[in-house]
Amino acid sequence: MNLHGWIIYNGNLPGNKFLDFAQWIQAAATRKNSTTTIYKNNELLSYLGIGQLEVLRQDKNKLPDYVVFADKDIYLAKQLEYLGVPVFNSAEAIDISDDKIATYQRLAVKNLPIPRTIIAPKIFVSGQLDKTTVQLAMESLGFPMIIKESFGSFGEQVYLIYTEEELYKMVESLQGKAFMFQEFISSSYGNDLRLQVVGDEVVAAMKRSASDDFRANVTAGGTMTAYKPTQQEEKLAIAATQAIGADFAGIDLLFGPNNSPIVCEINSNAHIRNMFDCTNINVADYIIGYILNRLN
Ligand SMILES: Nc1ncnc2c1ncn2[C@@H]1O[C@H](COP(=O)(O)OP(=O)(O)O)[C@@H](O)[C@H]1O
Ligand SMILES: [Mg+2]
Known part of the structure; x- marks a missing residue:
């Protein structure tokens, strides 16, 4: 059976790395006789009504046999899953x-x-620095220590902290964001x-x-x-x-x-x-x- 797939990528990020990934997947699918359509995530709109879920799109092609989901638009991935389409990776895994x-x-x-990790408590008021949190992290992990934001890539949101002063400064600058204190694996x-x-x-x-x-x-x-x-x-x-x-x-x-x-x-x-x-x-x-x- 010839299966048809959709490949969904993030059409809004700069650079062509994400389209590049989609095209590599497409070429691999073609080699295995599976036809595919590449979509930007924003070309597919998740529609909700009472008992009604749809994916609105310009073309009226039918839903695919599978989706390769090369994006982080979890709601769209989930919408496709609710519609019964197998999505790889699954919305939850992504x-x-x-x-x-x-x-x-x-x-x-x-x-x-894993490296020993302490999750920074969620704080909603900016500028509030909790000394006991920082003290506990210091006692448990020592220096140097890693501070890492929960959302990041290319190493850009990962910091190596050597002193108490640096630690306080970093914690202050990350207020409102999800981050963790982590053991440095030297x-x-x-x-x-x-x-x-x-x-x-x-x-x-x-x-x-x-x-x-x-x-x-x-x-x-x-x-x-x-x-x-x-x-x-x-x-x-x-x-x-x-x-x-x-x-x-x-x-x-x-x-x-x-x-x-x-x-x-x-x-x-x-x-x-x-x-x-x-x-x-x-x-x-x-x-x-x-x-x-x-x-x-
Ligand atoms: N706890 C750690 N101890 C030592 N090195 C680390 C630690 N965490 C991250 N690193 C280094 O930082 C790099 C980036 O961290 P990572 O958690 O993979 O974030 P990113 O998503 O930005 O790649 C890793 O590839 C590794 O070299
Ligand atoms: Mg990494």
Whole structure:
């Protein structure tokens, strides 16, 4: 049976990285004889009435057999699921992956290794600084410590804090945002692993190193090299993917003491172009293969 898919991407973000991902998925689908239509998320409007859910769109094409959801528009993903369309990744998996605090909570519940983390209490009044919170975080984690915003990417919302003074300043500047205090895994300084999981398999992996920053993904001077993960690393990456209910994900692992892996982040919409440039492995083929297999 020839299955028709929709590929939905964020049409509002600058740059063509997101369209690029959609086109890679489309090419992979074409290779497997599945026709696809690419939509920007804002070309599809979720309509709600009493007992009535629809996706309004200019063309009157019927709903697809599957959706590859390369965006974070959770309401749209959920609307499609309510309409009975299989969505990859699911709205819930994308939602948890997008929110680092929700991700660490899920990983902790599943007994998977993560850096020790303290979630900053939600404070609605700006400018109010809770000294006991900061003191408790300091006592528990020590210095240097990581402060990380729950929503962020490219390492831009991750901070390494050395002193009490810096800590107070940072906490003050983050009021109103969701963030956490986190143990700094010093053995991983400037290095991490990216493992790409599809289904219950690691299909590609690379090591990332930054020459002059604690964050491995900082592009200035950073390098990517193809990597052969250990069994322990593979097992952890697959378990982390399953912990948030994702069908596929790019898992960031830190190097803990004795090289034991620690989960740093789960990316439900990982950049597969970088992985291809580094390893020559086209993850899109695996993603489409997995989806078509699931549906047949
Ligand atoms: N707890 C930590 N200890 C040591 N390094 C960390 C820690 N958390 C993050 N990093 C470094 O910072 C980078 C970015 O952090 P990450 O949580 O993956 O956020 P982003 O979504 O911005 O990539 C990681 O790739 C890693 O190199
Ligand atoms: Mg990351």
